[in-house]
Amino acid sequence: MTVILDRPATTPRTLISPALFDRLTARIAGDHPAHAHQAELIMEQALAFLATCAANPTAGLGPSDTVDIGWHTFLMYTREYAEFCQRVAGRFIHHQPDDEIGESGTGGSLAVTMAAMEAAGYRVDPMVWPTAAECSSGKCNQCYAGCSDSPKKAVG
Known part of the structure; x- marks a missing residue:
């Protein structure tokens, strides 16, 4: 895997409008009450993850289960999500489930x-990303979250 060092000029939150950020975090809080207290953090980390996918289009990066909540939420706002992808990545960032969860599928490890x-x-916030120790000890099932930005499935 090649990681492109591309320092963003903005924080993840500023990758979308404040109004859209508020709509997405409200949706997370409403749809996932157990994560309501983390809605803003989840969305910020999802945006950072997506921007990283944009900068590393062949890496097949995958989110943690918690960050995937933010990605799924953003996907529901299809017009806004498509515009974001075009603006940030120059392409649509596909959400590709991996049917081989727990295997070495397209998502790669969370450490990558x-x-x-x-x-x-x-910044990677440990509140929504498990530590390497948790993954290697078998305490989580997130090392292969089951969803990735799959370059194999991308349509030009």
């Missing part, structure tokens, strides 16, 4: 994704 996010200049 987190390293790519940090290399891109984004």
Whole structure:
């Protein structure tokens, strides 16, 4: 995997309008009450993840289960999501489920994704990303979250 060092000039939150950010976080809080207290953090980390996917189009990066909530939420706002993808990535960032969850599928390990996010200049918040120790000890099932930005499935 090649990680492109592309330092963002903005924080993840500023990748979308404040009004859209508020709509998305309200949707997360409403649809996922157990995560309502983390709605803003989830969305910020989802945006950072997506921007990292944009900068690393062949890496097949995958989100944690919690960050995937933000991605799924954004996907429901199809027009806004498509515009974001075009503006940030120059392409649509496909959400490709991996039918081989727990295997080495397209999503790769979270450690690779987190390293790519940090290399891109984004802060990785441990509240929504498990630590390597948690994954390697079998305490989580998020090492292969089951969804990735799959370059294999991308349509030009």
